[in-house]
Amino acid sequence: MTLTAPSIRFENLTLGYDRHPALHHLTGEVKPGSLLAVIGPNGAGKSTLLKGVVGALKPIGGQLKLDAIEGRDIAYLPQLADVDRSFPLNLYDFVAMGLWRTVGAFGTIGPKSAAKVAAAISAVGLEGFERRSIGTLSGGQMQRTLFARLLLQDARVILLDEPFNAIDTRTASDLIALIHRWHGEGRTIVTVLHDLETVRRHFPETMLLARECIAWGATRDVCTPANLLAARHMVEAFDRDAVACARGAA
């Protein structure tokens, strides 16, 4: 890890699809080492925000600035991981993909790297499953596998999009323990979540979205009944004939 503090800054950022904003006029900074939960109703722009940070989506207004962060410094767990699980690959090889930054296309996985892979697999409690084909894993086991790969990526910024969906409580609490470990290591973590209980208990900082930022700050200040009600009243507005947004146009 380098000493330069990585930070993600939004300046009047608008993200969306085909000129229709999914999230607009967001301003603020995700400080290095943050453990940030992103919450909000369906269609609030939470996943869109993560896609913007990874660079999969270009801003349609404003700016998104990554300081001292390259694409490879970001590890991203999408909501719907696009994994072809019928591909004949075993869990060990799948997790080992996380080593790409150090071994690339040609490097061999030596004893040191092999130990890292083994450690990652045991950190998510999947020892003994190394030779299992990824097609035979259950949903929760696959999610653990994806977390093991994230562990190996050793990224300074980690983006998780609803990582605990359809996951049992034991798996979820194991994975939350991992998130705390990452936080302790000074990594920046941004997690999209739905469960407010989890947010209150584990995330010091929260961003509440509803197509724009309703509130962003310490979790106890953000998760107030008034804010949550405001977010719930968000209009899931999609107007085919919407006029150009005048806000922020200087």
Next chain:
Amino acid sequence: MIDIVYDWAVAPFLDFEFMRRALVGTLALALGSAPVGVFLMLRRMSLTGDSMAHAILPGAAIGYLVSGLSLTAMTIGGLVAGLAVAFGAGFVARTTVLKEDATLAAFYLLSLALGVTIVSLHGSNVDLLHVLFGTVLALDNDALTLLAGITTITLVTLALIFRPLVIECVDPQFLRSISRAGAPVHFAFMGLVVLNLVAGFHALGTLLAVGLMMLPAASARLWAIDLSGLIAVAVVIAVLSGYFGLIASYQFGLPSGPAIILAAGVAYAFSLVFGRVGGFLWRLIPQRHLEA
């Protein structure tokens, strides 16, 4: 007994040079095409090979029109047409909302229509039989060098792009997030498909060339569970199909290209029934479930 086996299986190759050349050509083709076929199958692009074969046909025909039955002209024609379709379709699929299968269909149909138009405008009675069905029994030194060269390029390239290609197959989103290799790797792979089909059409004809790619790959899926196993089994099946196809062609006077593909078809049918991974026969045998 040994004499009969010798007469059937060995003698044709010792007695006739054209059979030896055919065998070498087929083996080269099997070594390159089978691994490419495995990846096509795993990427759910089994029919892509067929579209590409159609795309190559007009190029080869135009090469034939320009300079007759010339190996160079037909190879270059096929390569240009195939690569133009593969890269054009890939580019459109990656920059518009259209998916790869739709763009590929559009591009190969246009290539085919254009080729047929050009051929008929010239009004010559082009003998396309060579292109359609190949001439594995008439491979000269140049053709053999071409086949061996293409196989070498294929195996070396596959070795170079193996890791990103596997990741691109399993989790393309992840590959995009860690590296920009996705698009170049995909295009390099499509280039290999075209090269192997061009190699194939000299021996088996454009349309049948796909057979030595896809049939061994599909059969291998019924025997092996991991990637290296799949590739190994596919290569073995392709090699055996080439060998037995040539023998059948010699002994029963069958056209050699179709005989080779039919031999691969026998391997496929055998795998469907007896294949250890989900073959029909194994499903019929009741087996008690395991402890864990």
